[in-house]
Amino acid sequence: MRIVIVGGGVLGTMHAWWAIERGHQVVHLEREAEARGASVRNFGLVWVSGRLDGPDVETALRARELWEGIGAAVPGVGFRPAGSLTICRTEAEVEVAEGALREASAGVRGLRLLSRADARALNPALGGEFLAALHCERDAAVESRVALPALRAHMARSGRYTWLPGREVRDVATGSVRDDHGDTHEADQVVLATGAWLGGLVRELAPSLPIRKVRLQMAQTAPLDQPLTTAVADGDSFRYYPFFRSEGLTEPQAPIAAEHKMQLLMVQRLDGGLTIGDTHEYEHPFGFDVVEPPYDHLTEVASAILGRPLPRIVRRWAGVYAQCLDPKAVLHRSQPLPGVWLVTGPGGRGMTGSPAMAEQTAEEAGW
Structure with missing residues (x-):
């Protein structure tokens, strides 16, 4: 499949990771020259200890396992099982x-x-x-300000990953994404992982997000x-x-x-x-x-x-x-259009849980 990811933060990057891991082509769009939101303004903690029993801690524990494997494959993420x-x-x-x-x-x-x-x-x-x-x-840490570039460099070596920063998406439809450079990117699947940027296009697609x-x-x-x-x-x-x-x-x-x-x-x-x-x-x-x-x-x-x-x-x-808004919800994941996935709302658990959250999207989307 050809998968277009919108959003260069850790959640978008982990969706790209799983698409590459499963053999697909990825075009990854980010409106800034580099991710500047919560993904690089956090502690870099993979925080299992305080997560709520049930899906919350299960996601964190799975993500902790995945981070350890990712850290071994990409040492530049700075994974440390420090507790x-x-x-x-x-x-x-x-x-x-x-x-x-x-x-x-x-x-x-x-x-x-x-x-x-x-x-x-x-x-x-x-x-x-x-x-x-x-x-x-089980708590751990990654180096948040360098992890994303390290992951992108690793994915680029696959030959199936294209990083396009400085591209703000203007239109999303089933099968395509158009950016503010006038380029249209054809896609079998689209993932919108735009973090706390919930206005503009995201509001048009999902006007009443919880x-x-x-x-x-x-x-x-x-x-x-x-x-x-x-x-x-x-x-x-x-x-x-x-x-x-x-x-x-x-x-x-x-x-x-x-x-x-x-x-x-x-x-x-x-x-x-x-x-x-x-x-x-x-x-x-x-x-x-x-x-x-x-x-x-x-x-x-x-x-x-x-x-x-x-x-x-x-x-x-x-x-x-x-x-x-639901304190028991780990993530909001929905399909505002066929073949278009919106993933947002991980709260303070985005760096912790993003590998497992993206894995769950990949399973649901049939990657």
Whole structure:
């Protein structure tokens, strides 16, 4: 088949990956010179630990397996099976972690509760004071800003992959896609994976999507002078991720964290810098600027966990992703036209789940 993919983010790229893997021809269109949305503004985490039981965690676990294979085939994606530690600094947070261990899926997630000493043995950079840490062996990371070019270069070597950046799609019909250069690309199947870009053509094809947008703030520091051997989360992550039963966290969040719906996530980049975040903003219209108090809070919490000052922040940014309104929905997948697939709304799980999400599309589409 000849398959046209619209959208150069991780979800679109993984659909191209599966089409190439199954022997098809792919034309891949992206309106920017390079993907600039949520796919390159995230942590690069493959995050199994907090996903909801059922299709959510099943998708994450399958994607984790696929990422490991992709990382072996394409080392440039920077796959690292590092796991994660969620730091418990209060007795209530320890109780939530202990409750997670009693869930039936704790074993397949690779969960165990570590003492502070054992957590520090696993991740010596954690020099701060805390009571315990929930270890998730199945969590991992990829290098989000370099993964997509590495995947495209690998696919190009097949001779069946054509990357066309700087092309905004003007019209989609069964069997063809027309871009703003006036070129028409014939297709047996079309996949629209345009991320949080839900206006224009997408609105014309699907005017009432069950999707909302979410904006977040993140940052990257200068290199830490020692390895951060796992990803790190704080106890506020228990409030955010749906797997954890956080009703026991009766103590309110810090005011800034509550106002901006925050958790701390922290992962080390290949250059040694730390990506930290994040906030959650749901009300439209979003602000166009980033605000400083959340960064002050993230710096304070991260420094307390590390037991030392956080390296200086060298980059700050905001990102927007599309999220299904149904909290149990992993992805919105529909056919607005015969042979045309619209895939969107993975929420904060796009980098985590995209290999498995695209595999599911390939199965449904008969690739």
